[in-house]
Amino acid sequence: STQVCRIHIKGMTCTSCSTTVESALQEINGVKKAQVALATEEAQIYYDPKVLSYDQLLEVIENTGFEAILIS
Numbered sequence: 001s002t003q004v005c006r007i008h009i010k011g012m013t014c015t016s017c018s019t020t021v022e023s024a025l026q027e028i029n030g031v032k033k034a035q036v037a038l039a040t041e042e043a044q045i046y047y048d049p050k051v052l053s054y055d056q057l058l059e060v061i062e063n064t065g066f067e068a069i070l071i072s
């Protein structure tokens, strides 16, 4: 199954920031697709909820050094 969630990310100031977060998300097992938009400070993530939770997605983002807040 695939779940989609959106996460607000605070602290990104350049495209290198957003690429770092996007790459970190794409590397995780269970993530099918991840897009991080700098302009809207938002990540859209398609993932398998059987493999990982959105709490883990938040953690992955926080580990890249940015603040992550679940939107939906």
Ligand code: 9UX
Pocket: 012, 013, 014, 015, 016, 017, 018
């Ligand atoms: Mo450059 Mo974005 O240091 O933090 S990667 S501004």
